[in-house]
Amino acid sequence: ETGVTQTPRHLVMGMTNKKSLKCEQHLGHNAMYWYKQSAKKPLELMFVYSLEERVENNSVPSRFSPECPNSSHLFLHLHTLQPEDSALYLCASSQEEGGSYNEQFFGPGTRLTVL
Amino acid sequence: AQKITQTQPGMFVQEKEAVTLDCTYDTSDQSYGLFWYKQPSSGEMIFLIYQGSYDEQNATEGRYSLNFQKARKSANLVISASQLGDSAMYFCAMRLNQAGTALIFGKGTTLSVSS
Numbered sequence: 001e002t003g004v005t006q007t008p009r010h011l012v013m014g015m016t017n018k019k020s021l022k023c024e025q026h027l028g029h030n031a032m033y034w035y036k037q038s039a040k041k042p043l044e045l046m047f048v049y050s051l052e053e054r055v056e057n058n059s060v061p062s063r064f065s066p067e068c069p070n071s072s073h074l075f076l077h078l079h080t081l082q083p084e085d086s087a088l089y090l091c092a093s094s095q096e097e098g099g100s101y102n103e104q105f106f107g108p109g110t111r112l113t114v115l
Numbered sequence: 116a117q118k119i120t121q122t123q124p125g126m127f128v129q130e131k132e133a134v135t136l137d138c139t140y141d142t143s144d145q146s147y148g149l150f151w152y153k154q155p156s157s158g159e160m161i162f163l164i165y166q167g168s169y170d171e172q173n174a175t176e177g178r179y180s181l182n183f184q185k186a187r188k189s190a191n192l193v194i195s196a197s198q199l200g201d202s203a204m205y206f207c208a209m210r211l212n213q214a215g216t217a218l219i220f221g222k223g224t225t226l227s228v229s230s
Contacts (some may be wrong), residue, residue, distance in 0.1 A: 048217050
């Protein structure tokens with residue numbers, strides 16, 4: 001595997017279900033991100049992990065719970081979601097080195113549908 | 116707060132022609148980076164080009180060039196010799212020069228290339 005992978009690619013869940021999205025980066029990066037992309041809206045940052053510590057949480061509802069067990073893996077745990085949470089969830093990673101500008105590499109995304 | 120504005124919801128161009136996608140940004144910081152990403156219908160975000168706020172020359176990557184006008188706070192993407200495979204959504208993004216900060220995206224422009 002190369003780059004950034006995400007599983008599953010598609011997920012349909014009911015509002016009472018609990019599921020998890022997984023992201024894995026094979027680039028040796030030290031920062032990982034979750035973004036949400038809803039129809040006709042800009043990508044919204046959800047969470048940032050730098051060196052496995054959460055550094056930003058953009059007022060995301062508690063029904064979304066991130067986990068970063070190591071620098072290569074990032075999870076997004078989902079529970080009691082709402083239909084408006086249906087979106088494309090994108091994971092990204094980057095190598096942060098003293099503020100230098102490094103592009104973020106994105107995974108293919110998980111398309112989530114909440115019924 | 117930082118903001119990215121893309122005023123063109125959709126653009127149409129014929130093969131082999133050049134096209135300019137507009138992007139303006141707003142920030143009070145002096146040190147930042149500007150990025151363009153391409154998102155095909157498959158959903159993945161593909162990095163195209165980067166421009167640093169202190170770079171004096173416009174960035175170029177193959178058929179992509181970034182027309183950076185700092186005083187006007189604009190960072191337009193120019194695609195020369197358009198190809199059918201260029202049909203996609205294009206996002207302009209910005210991040211500050213701080214470790215662990217994430218990208219702030221515009222709403223995107225849909226580019227359609229016809230033969």
